[in-house]
Amino acid sequence: MTYRQRISLFIMIDSCIVLSAIFISMYLASINLQIGSYPALVAMLTILFCHHLFSTKYKLYKKVWEYASIQELLIILKVVSFSVISAMVIQLLLFQEVQFKLFIVTWLLHMCFIGGSRFIWRIYRDSVLNRSDNKIRTLIIGAGSAGTMVARQLLKNNESNLLPVAFIDDDPRKQRLELLGLPVIGGADAIVSSVQELEIDHIIISIPSLSKKELNKIFLECAKTDAQTKILPFLEDLITGKVSINHFRDVQVEDLLGRDPVDMDIESISEYINNKVVLVTGAGGSIGSEITRQISAFHPRQVILLGHGENSIYSIEMELQEKFKNSQIDFITEIADVQDEVKMMTVMRKYQPDVVYHAAAHKHVPLMERNPEEAVKNNIIGTRNVANAASQNNVGIFVMISTDKAVNPTSVMGASKRLAEMIVQSMDKESNTKFVAVRFGNVLGSRGSVIPLFKKQIEKGGPVTVTHPDMVRYFMTIPEASRLVVQAGALASGGEIFVLDMGEPVKIADLAKNLIKLSGNSTEDIGIEYTGIRPGEKLFEELLKDNEVHQEQVYPKIYIGKTTELYIDDINQIIKNYNVIEADTLRKYLLDLANNTIIHEHRTVVSI
Structure with a gap:
């Protein structure tokens, strides 16, 4: 018509x-x-x-x-x-x-x-x-405006195969009432019983304002059922029109383990990055590449992408040039190894950066345990080379990316990062450059992290290998880790170790179970196999030693650790002799020094 x-x-x-x-x-x-x-x-x-x-x-x-x-x-x-x-x-x-x-x-x-x-x-x-004979019975979690929109869309969309049956909402004022003809049958504790009684096959979580902790709690209840669980698309995707209200996405592990993001102080960050020259080492890596994305939003004059792997550097260069093609940012690539002291000095002298983010490092615990000399070369000597070059060329701010494994380290990787922190802190005392370090826990989805490994194991049909049923770790997303690094530069006075309040640690076994559930399988289909703790690993990680803790926050969810003793002479001895020391001896020496348990009759202790 x-x-x-x-x-x-x-x-x-x-x-x-x-x-x-x-x-x-x-x-x-x-x-x-x-x-x-x-x-x-x-x-x-x-x-x-x-x-x-x-x-x-x-x-x-x-x-x-x-x-x-x-x-x-x-x-x-x-x-x-x-x-x-x-x-x-x-x-x-x-x-x-x-x-x-x-x-x-x-x-x-x-x-x-x-x-x-x-x-x-x-x-x-x-x-x-809109007959419901062949439709999938659906439970909507959240009887607010978003949940109402979802229900209305599903009810009026004849092409949708989902049939809303009821709402779940923790607000007692809504419970036992009806919305769009659908009952609000209870709170999150009623999910399991409701799925059974109403023969629910599909669950939609439709609360955009839900915190990560609350989402995790709800998902754990949904995981007790056989119903497939979906979540409302990201709010920004709905606003920009990328997706519609009835385009639901799978719950992702980042939704469950990622913490609520820390807002950045845009003004202070813009002040030290805008129209400046910024150099990022390890720019092709997970953290380094995300740092370049974050800082590019603040319109630096130049961004120097320095890395050892040509493919990863090329990839991030192409991405940034496309994403920021309308800006005046000059993206420059340098294929270089931080172990090359002369090249580091040449690069710093050539570009005269205002800010340096040092993200290049070896981070795989078992591999560094078997190759301690490589941890020394890349994590300790590499850091010293970049820091020396930055200091001699009057870089304004130097931010080193560290790890929670540097606290009371039991691994070569953690020990090498702790000694690298000492180098940076010591250099801050004798340089005009502001040197700081930033510690955070495991990063979701980064190269070598446990989540990509678990996903591959699930795709192959299992089993998922977990080292110990009680092993716990702190987790954060790559963007959040990078935001912390960028924010630390704005907070830097010199010599600090910045630490993010990372919330509650997560059991690796629970992480494996959630990933199995998210993949549409059950732990009966995809088994979990415990393989035992690997050399250098701990059951739990720490972000600060007891004697390092400052209770007050310097920024929302950001702390500064107290500085302890710095053993520079011993570190220099390691750098001088690491290639002539047996692996077992070098491993023990690194751990003893990083844990402050080594004793020499003639040692120089630099205190801050």
Whole structure:
């Protein structure tokens, strides 16, 4: 049906409705007026004309009535009321009297007939066309505005195969009530029983404001059922129109383990990055590449992407040039190894950076345990080379990326990062450059992290290998870790170790179970195998030693650790002799020094 045909049909139907309403109201109201009389004709014609006039004004004929709601009902109320009032005014002006009884009954019938003619199509569509015989019974978690939108979309979308059955909401004021004809049956503790009683096959979490901790709690309840769990798309994707309200996505491990993000101090960050030259070592890695993305949003003049792997550096260069093609940022690549002292000095002298982020490092615990000399070369000597070059070329701020494994280290990797921290802190005492370090825990999805390994194992059918059932780790997302690093540069006074309040640690075994559930499997299908703690690993990680802890936050969720003793002479001895020391001896020496347990008769201790 064309638009013109549709409008003509509505005008014809409405004309019949208006005239019928007046005729019936005259009969019901026992108005002693002859139909052919002048007042009756005037009333009929006035209401009919005004109805079409106000229908056009309020676009009543342009509404899609299969999606009719309160808004459409209010428009009908305006059209009918203004039409009847206009007729009353005309009758008063022409005949000096108004048949109130007639117009009241006409108004009531007019509303019923017009409203009924519109809403009967929606009733027919919902009850007949949208038959639920073959639809998937769905439980919606969240009876707020987002949950209501989801339910409405699913109810009116004939193409959707999901049928909303009920709501879950922790607000006691909503429980035991009905919303869009669907009951709100309880809080999160009622999820398991509701799925069983209502034969639910699908669960949709539709609370955009949900914190990570609350989402994790809800998902753990959903995981106790056999229902498939989905979540509302990201709010920014809905706002920008990338996806619609009924495009649900899988719950991701980042949703469960990622913490609520720390807001950045945009002004202070912009002050030290905007229009400056910034160099990032390890720019092709997980953290280094994300740092370049974050800082590029603050419009530096130049970004130097330094890394050892040409493919990863090329990849991040192409990405940044495409993403920031309308900016004036000059992206420069340098293929270089931080172990090359001369090259580091050459690069610093050539570009004269204002800020350096040092993200290049070996981080794989078992591999460094077997190759301690490589940890010394890359993590200790590499850090010293970059830091020396930065200091001698008057870099303003130097931010080193460290790890929670540097606290009471039991691994070569952790020990090498702790000694690298000491180098940076010591250099801060003798340089105009502000040297700081940033510690954080495991990063979700980074290269060599446990999550990509678990996903590969699940894809192969299992089992998922976990070292110990009680092993716990702190987790954060790559963007959050990078934000912390960037924010640390703005907070730097020199010599600090910044630590993020990372919340509660997560059991690796629970992480494995969640990933198995998210993949659509069960732990019976994909087994979990405990392989034993590997060399250098701890059951739990720490972010600060007891004697390093400052209780007050320097920024929301960011702490500064107290500085302990720095053993620079011993570190220099390691750098000088690491290649002639046996691996086992070197491993023990690194751990003893990093844990402050080594004793020499002639040692120099640099204290801050």
